[in-house]
Structure formats: structure tokens, C-alpha cells
Amino acid sequence: MTTNINQYHQWIDQLLDEGRTVQVPVYGMSMFPILMPRDTVQIKRITFEEMKPGHVLVFEQNGQWVAHRLIRKITENKTLITRGDGLPYNDAPIEAERAKGIITKVIKTRSPFAWSINTMIDDLLVKTAPISGRIFWMAGRITSFGLRVLSSELWVRK
Secondary structure, three states, X not given: OHHHHHHHHHHHHHHHHOOOOEEEEOOOOXXXXXXXXXXXXXXXXXXXXXXXXOXXXXXXXXXXXXXXXXXXXXXXXXXXXXXXXOOOOOOOOEEHHHEEEEEEEEEEXXXXXXHHOOOHHHHHHHHOHHHHXXXXXXXXXXXXXXXXXXXXXXXXXX
């Protein structure tokens, strides 16, 4: 399975290198409430110079591709500080060359907030991240638990 995922990432990386925009599914709750599991997003490659705080970056971390918001970029050493909107803390700094691109559009979503990608809301979320991250983290845990309970057999009528 790991080989298949690596091949998939290489193929997506190649398409991005060719200047193409790609659509991929999203998994996980780290960008809750903006992105939800099974949402489909569009990714486009951009340069370090084009990256701005507020963009939702897609980058490689420990063999996985992660989509988190760019909080700050450090030009001296081309380092990026990111954070999932639904996480209470910033990620460890990453090198800019690990960035695959930015999310330019949410194609399919279950989130009523997905429209906010690439709007002025991005700047607001960067500025309020220390507070909003904790609130969204707690809301995400409650939502995730609620979805598990609702889908469990306890709630299925026989």
C-alpha cells in the first residue's frame, strides 16, 4: 500500500511540475471547519515568492501530504510556519522545497465554510490562529465524536 501511495504522490507531483492543476481528496480533521474528510480540493504549484500567509499549503511531512494554512514564511532560510485551522498549535517549521502547492479551490465539500478559501477570511484566520485553533480543535472533536455515534449500530433501528 505504501508503494501505491508513493507512486500516486509522484504522479501528482509530476503533474504539478508540468504546470497542471490537480484535484485530490482530503482526509483528516486538522483543517476543520474549512475542510472536512472526503472533500475534494484543487492544488496548484507556486513558488516560495508567491506564497502568502493565509494560503492553504500542501506539503510533504513524514511521507504524507498535509494541507495546512501558512502562518508565516521566513525568507532568510526559506522556512514555512504552518498550522491546521483545527489544531491548537503551529506545526514544526518546514523547508519551502517540501511545499507541493496551494489549495486554489474546494471542488466538493461537506463544510459550509469551504467558500472562505482564498478570501479575506484567510488573513483573519492567520491573525486569530492561537485562539481559533483551540476553538476549532474542540468543535472538531465534538463533531467527529457525534458523527461516530450517529453512524454506530447503536443508532440503527432494527
